[in-house]
Amino acid sequence: MISVEAVHDATASVKENRRTIGIASMRALVYDAYGPIERLELRDIPSPRPRDGQLVVEVRRAALNPKDALFRKGRFRAISGGRFPKQCGLDFAGVVLESRSRHFTPGQRVFGALNEWRFARGTLAQQVVVDEEEAALLPAAVSDDAGAAVALVGLTALQALRDLATVRSGTRVLIHGASGGVGTHAIQVGRALGATIVTTSSERNLELCARLGSAKTLDYKSDVVSALDGRVDVVFDVFGNFAPEMARKALGGRGVLVSTVPSAGRFLLDRLTRWRAFQRRLIVVRPKRRDLELLARWLQEGTLEAVIDRSVPLLRVHDGFRALESKRARGKILVEVA
Numbered sequence: 489m490i491s492v493e494a495v496h497d498a499t500a501s502v503k504e505n506r507r508t509i510g511i512a513s514m515r516a517l518v519y520d521a522y523g524p525i526e527r528l529e530l531r532d533i534p535s536p537r538p539r540d541g542q543l544v545v546e547v548r549r550a551a552l553n554p555k556d557a558l559f560r561k562g563r564f565r566a567i568s569g570g571r572f573p574k575q576c577g578l579d580f581a582g583v584v585l586e587s588r589s590r591h592f593t594p595g596q597r598v599f600g601a602l603n604e605w606r607f608a609r610g611t612l613a614q615q616v617v618v619d620e621e622e623a624a625l626l627p628a629a630v631s632d633d634a635g636a637a638v639a640l641v642g643l644t645a646l647q648a649l650r651d652l653a654t655v656r657s658g659t660r661v662l663i664h665g666a667s668g669g670v671g672t673h674a675i676q677v678g679r680a681l682g683a684t685i686v687t688t689s690s691e692r693n694l695e696l697c698a699r700l701g702s703a704k705t706l707d708y709k710s711d712v713v714s715a716l717d718g719r720v721d722v723v724f725d726v727f728g729n730f731a732p733e734m735a736r737k738a739l740g741g742r743g744v745l746v747s748t749v750p751s752a753g754r755f756l757l758d759r760l761t762r763w764r765a766f767q768r769r770l771i772v773v774r775p776k777r778r779d780l781e782l783l784a785r786w787l788q789e790g791t792l793e794a795v796i797d798r799s800v801p802l803l804r805v806h807d808g809f810r811a812l813e814s815k816r817a818r819g820k821i822l823v824e825v826a
Contacts, residue, residue, distance in 0.1 A: 489749075489807055490547055493546060494695070494765055495660070496694045499618060502720045503815075506715075509772070510534060511660075512614060513532040513533060513534055513535060513612040513795060514532065514533065514534075514535045515530055515532060515533075515537075515576070515613065515614050515734075515802075516530070516531070516532075516533045516610065516612065516613030516614065517529070517530055517575065517576045517612040517613065517802070517805060518528050518530075518531060518533065518573040518574060518575055519560055519572070519573060519574055519576075519728070520572045520573050521572060522560065522561060522562030522565060523561070524561075525597075525806050525810060525813070526779065526806070527560065528560070528576070528805065528806060528809070529699070530717065530802065530803075530805075533573070533575075533582050533613075535615055536610075536615055536616065536617040537617070537801075538586060538588045539588065539616050539806060540589070541582050541588065541589055541619060541620050541622065542588055542589065542617050542618065542619055542620065543585075543586065543587040543589050543592050543598075543617070543618055544584070544585045544586040544587075544615055544617055545580060545582045545583065545584055545585065545598060545615065545616050545617075545618055546579055546582045546583045546585050546615055546826065547580050547581075547582045547613060547614060547616055547617065547624070547825040547826060548582040548583065548585075548616065548824075548825060548826040549580070549581045549582070549632040549633055549635070549636035549799075549822055549823070549824060549825060550578035550579055550611040550612050550636055550822070550823045550825050551578075551636045551637055551639070551640070551669075551808065551810060551820050551821065551822050551823065551825075552577075552808050552813075552820075552821045552822075552823065553578060553640060553641075553669065553670075553811045554579070554668075554720075554812065555604070556576050556577060556609075556812075557809060557812060558576075559609070559818045560576065561575075564581060564750075565673055569599060571798050573612035574609065574753075575609045575612065575613060576609055576610070576612045576718070577602075577609055577610060577611035577612035577613070577616075577823075578595065578601050578602045578604055578640050579599075579600075579601050579611060579636045579637075579639040579640045580597040580599065580600060580601070580602075580611040580616055580618070580636060580639070581597070581598070581626060581632040581633070581634075581635035581639070582597070582598065582599075582632070582826070583595065583597055583598070583759055583826075584596045584597075584598055585615065586606070587621035591620050591680065591695060591777070592623065592625075596630075596798070597626040597632075597635075598623045598625055598626055598635075598773060599623070599624065599625065599626045599632075599636060599638075599639050599780070600614070600618060600622045600624060600639050600777075601622060601624035601639040601640040601643060601773075601775050601780075602622055602775070603619070603621075603775050604771075605711045605772065605774070606619075606652050609814075611825075612802070612805065612823060613725045613825070614826070615805055615823065618767065618786070619775075620777065620797060621775055621776055621777050622777075623777065623778050623780065624697050624780035624781045624783075624784055625781075625784065627784055627785075627788040628782060629788055630784065630787045630788055631745050631794075633794065633799065633822055634690060634787055634794035635784075635787075635792040635794075636694040636820075636822055637669075637795070637796050637819070637820040637822060638673060638783055638784070638787060638792065638794050640650045640773065641672075641673045641674075641820065642677065642779075642780075642783040642792065642824075643667045643671045643676070643775060643776075643779055643780070644670050644674075644748060644771060644773050645670060645673050645676075645677040645724075645772050646673035646677050646767075646779055646782070647774070647779065647785070648723065648724060648748070648771040648773060649661065649674065649678050649683070649722070649746075650672070650677075650714060650745045651679060652744065652746050652771060653721075653722040653724070653744045653746055653769070654744075654768045655678060655682075655683045655721075655722060656681060656682055656683075657681075657682030657683075658682065658683075658684070659678075659681075659682070659683040659684070659721045659722060660683065660684045660686065660718075660720040660721050660722070660724045661683045661684070661685050661686065661720060661721065661723075662686045662687060662688070662712075662716070662720045662722065662723045662724070662738055663677050663678070663686070663687045663702075663724045663726060664687075664689070664708070664712075664723065664724065664725045664727060664730040665673060665688065665689070665708070665725070665726035665727030665730075666687035666688060666689045666693075666702065666726065666731075667689040667690065667693035667696060667697060667818050667819075668726060668727075668815075668817060668818075668819070669763055669795075669817070669819060669820045670726045671689070671697075671820070672696070672697075672700055672742075672747060672793065672795040672819045673689070673724045674724055674726065674792070675697060675700040675701050675702055676700055676701055676792050676793065677767045677792070678701075678724075680703040680786060680791050680792065681754055681801070683722075684703050685701055685702045685703055685704075686702065686703060686704040686705075686706065686716065686720060687702040687704070687705050687706065688706045688707070688708040688712055689705065689706075689707070689708060690707065690708065690709075691707050691709075693818060694706075695705065695714075696762065696795075696818060700793070700795070704716075704717070709772030711737050712734070712738070715732055716738060718737060719738065719739060719740035719743070720738050720743065720744055721739070721743045721744070721821040722739075722746065723735040723738055723739060723743070723744070723745045723746070724745050724746050725745060725746065725747045726747070726748055727749075728747050730745075730750030731771060732745065732768065736766055739766060741765060741766060741790075742765045742766060743765075743766065743767070744769055745766070745767065745768050745769070745770070745798060746769045746770070746771055747769070747770050747771070748771055750772075751815075753769070754770045755770060757770075758770040767776075788825075794819075794820070795818065795819030795820065796819050796820050796821075796822055797811070797817040797818045797819045797820060797821050798811060798817075798821055798822070798824055799821075799822040799823070799824055800821070800822070800824065801823075801824045802825050805823055806819050808822075
């Protein structure tokens with residue numbers, strides 16, 4: 489269990505790490521076996537050391553993602569393997585402590601997301617090592633909260649809509665499951681790319697989706713296809729449970745269905761349908777500094793708003809995971825690390 493004393497120790501450790509980078513241990517959220525939320529434990533582990541092209545970031549804010557829970561439960565153990573302890577977290581916002589990259593210097597505020605396909609997690613910790621492509625400068629006018637909230641979901645929405653679905657001005661996009669972290673930001677990213685957005689969500693979130701830029705908001709319990717008033721060009725299935733045949737009907741047999749939830753079948757279909765009239769694509773997010781810089785600019789300009797459900801201190805991270813796994817969060821759940 490995480491004690492109040494642990495939090496005091498963590499705060500003191502952060503201050504000490506500013507003076508002695510990488511020497512002392514640091515506090516991090518870890519687990520020693522797959523299982524429920526109660527497996528998560530805050531304890532000391534060795535402080536990270538960067539290699540060439542990397543930087544050490546003092547984490548101020550991190551964010552929770554559904555995959556954090558799925559990995560902890562062992563859903564992807566074929567990928568994550570059986571070595572423990574394992575760490576949690578992909579998004580971060582904080583301050584550069586040490587840099588071995590020509591793009592960053594100590595003291596700069598940065599935000600970003602780890603590339604989970606290099607099997608790296610660990611932003612729910614006092615410090616994290618990140619590759620130079622996994623971070624970008626955070627403008628002075630943009631808060632740590634906004635940076636951590638937008639990093640991974642912004643990359644997901646941008647690369648799914650712009651790169652896989654080739655969304656441009658005039659494209660009609662249906663976002664299924666639009667009230668969560670990816671969905672709320674996908675509405676805004678789609679609008680920034682010039683698309684007309686249609687959304688599905690629970691009834692209580694219809695107003696939120698409309699405020700963020702959805703031209704038509706549908707209750708996911710309704711007959712979505714009949715309520716569309718014509719076909720769409722893209723279906724972005726954020727929840728991963730939109731029936732392919734329903735998507736085909738919504739697309740009129742021609743268009744792109746993009747999913748966020750990986751499986752062996754979806755990986756295969758992504759390869760097999762790329763040149764067909766009805767494409768089934770799977771978004772595999774790759775952190776890119778240029779994409780993060782675009783998200784930072786949109787945040788600074790007000791084009792993109794960070795949608796935050798709640799923020800919990802690291803001491804109460806279990807509560808954050810419970811809220812995440814209820815699947816009722818509106819936007820992102822943040823963790824106050826520093």
